[in-house]
Amino acid sequence: MSRTLIIVANSSCARIFESHHDDNILTEIETLLETTVRLRDQDLVSDKIGSQRDGKGNTSSHGVSEHHAIKHQHQNQFAHVVAEAIEKANNKMRFDALYIISSPRFLGLLRKKLSETTYKKVQGEISKNITHDSLEEIRSYLPKKL
Numbered sequence: 001m002s003r004t005l006i007i008v009a010n011s012s013c014a015r016i017f018e019s020h021h022d023d024n025i026l027t028e029i030e031t032l033l034e035t036t037v038r039l040r041d042q043d044l045v046s047d048k049i050g051s052q053r054d055g056k057g058n059t060s061s062h063g064v065s066e067h068h069a070i071k072h073q074h075q076n077q078f079a080h081v082v083a084e085a086i087e088k089a090n091n092k093m094r095f096d097a098l099y100i101i102s103s104p105r106f107l108g109l110l111r112k113k114l115s116e117t118t119y120k121k122v123q124g125e126i127s128k129n130i131t132h133d134s135l136e137e138i139r140s141y142l143p144k145k146l
Contacts, residue, residue: 005095034078083113
C-alpha cells in the first residue's frame with residue numbers, strides 16, 4: 001500500500017498529514033510549532049537600535065534593524081526542522097509521494113532544505129498559507145486521487 005505525505009506550513013506552524021491511496025482520506029499525524037516567530041519584535045530584540053560614535057562626537061544608527069534578521073533566522077531554523085521531519089519520514093520509506101502547501105516565503109526556504117532524493121517525490125506545490133484551514137478545506141486543494 002502506497003502513502004502520500006502532505007505538508008501544510010508557514011513560518012510558525014507545520015501540519016503533517018498522510019493519505020493512503022486506497023481511501024484518499026487525510027489523517028493528521030504531526031504538528032510542529034515555532035513559537036519564537038510569533039513573538040513581537042520588542043520581545044526578540046533590545047529596545048534601542050544600536051548606535052556608534054565615530055570619535056568626532058558624531059553618532060550613527062545601524063542601517064539594518066536587528067529584528068528582521070532575527071525573525072528570518074528563526075524562520076530558517078524552523079524550515080530546517082520541518083525538512084528534517086520530512087527527510088526522516090522519507091528515510092523510513094513512510095511515503096511515496098509528497099505535496100507541499102505553504103506560504104510563499106516559507107515554501108522557498110523549505111525547498112532549499114530538502115534533499116534531491118526527497119524533492120523528487122514532490123508531486124505538487126501550492127504557494128498559499130492554509131495552516132489554519134479545516135481538514136476539508138485543505139483536502140480541496142489536493143488532487144481527488146492521491
